[in-house]
Amino acid sequence: MPKYLVLLYASEGDEATEQERWAELPLWRELTDGLRDAGLLVTNAPLHRTDSATTVRVRDDEIEMTDGPFAVTKEVLVGFYLLDCDGLDEALRHAARFPTARYGSVEVRPIMEQLPDLDAPGDDSLG
């Protein structure tokens, strides 16, 4: 079966907008579950905001790190890796190894592991 990368783009809203969007979480779950049940879903993940991104470039054998997302408009997305790392340093170390880092940019963006659980009760079980 051919595979497709489905990329979601949106403007980064303020906190109120984010809250509004998270209110649609049940709809997201329904969609994701539907795709999984149909055997179509390989993986998916929400990303942290671009201000937690780091862009890595290698120029003249020097690793350049920039805080924030890639900002060169003539560069387009050409591929992706989803890595399981011990922390940002390990992810950045590998990011600098991809040839793209030499002629383009490699953006390292953390995956949001925990979705805001708006109606879960506080956990008082630990003492």
Place this chain on the structure above:
Amino acid sequence: MFREERMAVLATLIRQAGDFQLAEDALQDAFEAALAAWPRDGVPRNPAAWISVTARRRAIDRLRRERTTADRAARLAELVRLDQQEHPAAEEAGDIVDDRLRLIFTCCHPALDPAARVALTLRTVGGLTTAEIAHAFLVAEPTMGKRITRAKSKIANAHIRYRVPARDELPERLRGVLRVMYLIFNEGYSASAGDRLTRGELCGEAVRLGRLLVELMPDEAEAWGLLALMLLHDARRAARTISGGYVALPDQDRALWNRAQIADGLRALDRAVRFRRPGQYQLQAAITALHIQAADPDATDWQQIADLYGALGRLNPSAVVAVNHAAAVGFAEGPRSGLDRLEPLLADPALQHYQPLHATHADLLLRVGDRAAAAEAYQQAISLSRNAVERAELKRRLDQIDHR
């Protein structure tokens, strides 16, 4: 409680709580609790330990209320375990040193914006308030607040680990830490605008951070080199300006130099060079030391200064170093030799707008007696200068040509 102790408590609490913001908030809670309890019950025998235990309990309270924190259960369990230890304050001395280093390296992490590294280091390691930092860097307080908050949330979201870099990354990461400290120092030292007093405090803060770093990493030659450089520069602060005007080193009133601090700086430099691992800060400090140690400006050992600039240029090639090298050669071997050195720089299109190049060119031209060319070069330097104090000094030199 002293700032040093506050920093040490915070550094350990960040490791235990696993989050900058949570640790800072909990520490703030603990200080508020101390304000209420100490006047009533008396100051505890070990105030730092009291604050540290109270802050950890407040962190536990905060985590219980906070539902959306990642790894919440694991962090709570760890904090509760620490709280129930029989000797909660009995941590190894080694741990405390490590925590402070962890904090410094995390604040200076290369994935953070350079301005944010400076701000976060001053806030968290230095213990300055956001208002003080905003004031020193001439930005609005909310802007500075956002910069610091953003850095902390990136550390949390992107999982910048709270650790001292491994041996293979240490040299590069240490250079990053030294750069942050030097940036803080330079902001205080070379600023022409703003509140002078606050700017001077920024230099003092950088020196304090430098002292802390050599205490934590006593075997790093460049850490000693940077401390020496900052001490030697800062010792001459009072002599650098007279009623707002810039005074070049040869014209400075040496009676205004802080002799004790100079001795301190020379000791640090001596300590650095004994490692026989030269670096840019040691070389710069050595150059400054030679200027200072000359009995009078005419007795300056320009040949050695020129050699040191040569070494610095091989290690860290830059326009600043190349121009200073040419100026030093101009004093050591005569203005014609200096002009020869300047030739390739003047031909470099990338340096056409570099003000110090033209100012140095003008000085050398004047010394070989080419007054017309010197006047032209001064004018070019003046048109490129964006600093009022510096511009006034260049104008003064230009006016002198006309009156000779």
